[in-house]
Amino acid sequence: MDPLGLSCKNAWNAFQKNTKGVFTSRGWAARAYKAVRGRNKETNPFPNPKTYLEPAYVAEHLSKFEGGVSQIAWGINPKYPEIGPPGGHFVMPKKVADELIANSRGSVAKLEHSIGLSPGDLGDAPIRIDINNPEGLRMPSGNEFGANSYWLPGGASGGIPEATIEPVKVSEAIINPVFKK
Amino acid sequence: MEKKIFSDYGITLVERHGKIIALFDSGKLVPQYLEAEISEEEAGKVKNSQQDAYEVIMSLGSRIKKVPREK
Numbered sequence: 670m671d672p673l674g675l676s677c678k679n680a681w682n683a684f685q686k687n688t689k690g691v692f693t694s695r696g697w698a699a700r701a702y703k704a705v706r707g708r709n710k711e712t713n714p715f716p717n718p719k720t721y722l723e724p725a726y727v728a729e730h731l732s733k734f735e736g737g738v739s740q741i742a743w744g745i746n747p748k749y750p751e752i753g754p755p756g757g758h759f760v761m762p763k764k765v766a767d768e769l770i771a772n773s774r775g776s777v778a779k780l781e782h783s784i785g786l787s788p789g790d791l792g793d794a795p796i797r798i799d800i801n802n803p804e805g806l807r808m809p810s811g812n813e814f815g816a817n818s819y820w821l822p823g824g825a826s827g828g829i830p831e832a833t834i835e836p837v838k839v840s841e842a843i844i845n846p847v848f849k850k
Numbered sequence: 851m852e853k854k855i856f857s858d859y860g861i862t863l864v865e866r867h868g869k870i871i872a873l874f875d876s877g878k879l880v881p882q883y884l885e886a887e888i889s890e891e892e893a894g895k896v897k898n899s900q901q902d903a904y905e906v907i908m909s910l911g912s913r914i915k916k917v918p919r920e921k
Contacts (some may be wrong), residue, residue, distance in 0.1 A: 670859070711908060743919055746883045748852070749873055754884075755860045755903035758877035784880060791880070792919060814907055817876030831879055836860030836900075 681705070684821070688810045691823035702823050705811065709818070713772035715811035715834055718822055720776070730824050734832050737801040739766035741784065741847060749841055752798060757833040763799055765829060770797065775848050785827040791847075799843040805835035823838055856893070859900040861907065863893055872896065873917075874907060883917040886910045 676818070679755050685695075693696040704721035708714065719727065738760035740752070761769075773780035781791050811820045813833055824831055855870070856863040862873040870893045875881040888896070888906065896903045907914075 740881060741881060742881055746917065746919075748864075749875060749883055750857050750862060751860050752875065752881070753860050754874040754877045754907055755900045756877070756907075758860070758875070758881070759879045761879060786880060813877055814874075814904065815879075816880075826879060829879065 687690045687821050691726065693723060693743050705822055710816060718808040718810055721824060722791040722808060730808065731806060731832060733762045733830050735807055737799055738803050738834060739763045739765035740798040741766060742796055742798060744796055745839065745844060751836045752839060752842055753836040757805065757813050757835060759809065759813065759815050759831045760834055761831055766797055770847055795847040796844055797847050800837050800838050803834040807833050856897055859903040861896055861903050863896060884914050885917050886913040887914065
């Protein structure tokens with residue numbers, strides 16, 4: 670018997686482990702698992718997360734982004750007038766960026782580690798990109814150009830809450846050094 | 851020399867040495883700058899809508915190159 674259609678126990682167990690805290694019941698987790706299992710953004714796109722995530726979870730998750738969203742980067746390339754590719758891009762809550770930066774206590778290496786980057790990824794003078802009024806704030810679907818093959822539902826990457834927004838003009842973002850000298 | 855020929859939907863098209871180059875970022879939480887040479891047909895599609903632009907960048911595969919940091 671396989672009432673939930675969870676034919677591969679290892680994958681199902683890994684899914685539950687890696688989405689801990691996202692679902693309030695095994696039934697909701699199973700619904701999401703079945704919705705995304707075997708999908709990939711290139712040939713078999715993921716469904717809208719609203720079809721398999723609990724509405725209360727979506728509302729609570731997106732409320733974390735009230736007050737603005739942020740990205741952290743090594744710098745800005747002036748040849749690129751927009752932030753984010755077509756189809757939406759990943760952002761973290763501004764409050765989370767504040768915490769990550771405060772906890773790194775002026776160390777680029779600590780900041781890179783806390784975001785799950787490799788040493789040197791942020792260069793020696795990283796910037797933060799703040800967007801106060803993002804357009805199209807939504808749960809990531811897994812179909813974003815920036816979503817990797819390990820993407821899972823729930824809106825978190827390495828413990829950092831993430832959402833997706835529409836591309837933003839650089840001129841509409843607030844860009845500052847991460848560490849003020 | 852580069853000449854900008856289009857910019858919207860999160861993608862910028864420039865003409866570089868007679869080729870059309872699409873500029874866009876990785877869209878990750880910590881973004882990287884990327885570029886890819888595209889055809890005139892793909893450039894035309896990019897201009898239609900964000901969905902069309904998305905479909906073009908999703909089809910680029912190994913043509914996508916990371917752009918080195920500028921000092």
